[in-house]
Amino acid sequence: MPVEDPPAPGRLIAPSLDDLRTAFALDADVWAAIERIGPCRLRGDDGLEPYEALLRAIAGQQLHGRAARAIFGRLCALTEDRIPGPAELLAHDEQTLRGCGLSGAKIVAMRGVAEARLDGRVPSRAEADELDDETIVRKLVTLRGVGRWTVEMLLMFTLGRPDVMPVDDFGVREGWRRIKGYDAPVRPKALGLETAMFSPWRSALAWYCWRASEEGKKAADVNPLTG
Known part of the structure; x- marks a missing residue:
C-alpha cells in the first residue's frame, strides 16, 4: 500500500x-472482509496539485515512509516548507537537490515533471478534474519515472477517483488473495x-485489499510461542 493515506482535510471518496x-454484498468473501475491517476511509486530497503529487511520489519511490517523508521535507525546506513550483525546482542545481537525499534518477524525473507542468503536459488540478481516468494515465505515463501505478495512486489519493483498481500493486493482489482464500x-x-463487477467502487475495494494484506502481515509477525 502507499506509505500512508493522505491526511485530512480531504474529500472522502469512500462509498456509503x-x-x-449494492456493489459488494453479492460476493460473500468481500462482504465478510468489509464487515471485519469496518468503514472505508479512503480520501482524496483537495489541496494537492497533480504536479505536486507526482513530485511526492517520485521522491518516495523505493523508500519506506519515514525516509521518503524526510527527503521530501528537505526538498520543501528549500522553498520555505512548501512544495517548490516548477520554475523553482528547475532553478536548483543538481548538488542542491542531491543534498536533499534525491538520487540522480529522481532528480531527472522531477525536472521532467516540472518541465511538463510548465508546457502543459501535466495538467492543473482544475484541468485534471475535467479529464477521465484513462486520459490522465495516457498523458502522464509518458513522463520519465512515472508509471501507471504512480498515476493510479494520484487518481485515488489526490484526485479522489472512486473506480481505480491498481492491478499491478502487490499489496492489492495479496489482499485479494486473502479475501478470496486463494x-x-x-x-x-x-x-x-x-x-470488474465491483465498478464503480473499485478504489474502495483496493483499499480493503490493502487492509486485508496488512492483516496478514500482522498475523505473520505474531510469535507463536508468546502470541
Missing part, C-alpha cells in the same frame, strides 16, 4: 454502507477481470 451493499495472488490481468 448502502453503496457497499493459495497464491492472482495475476494482474485476472485481478482486473475478477474485480
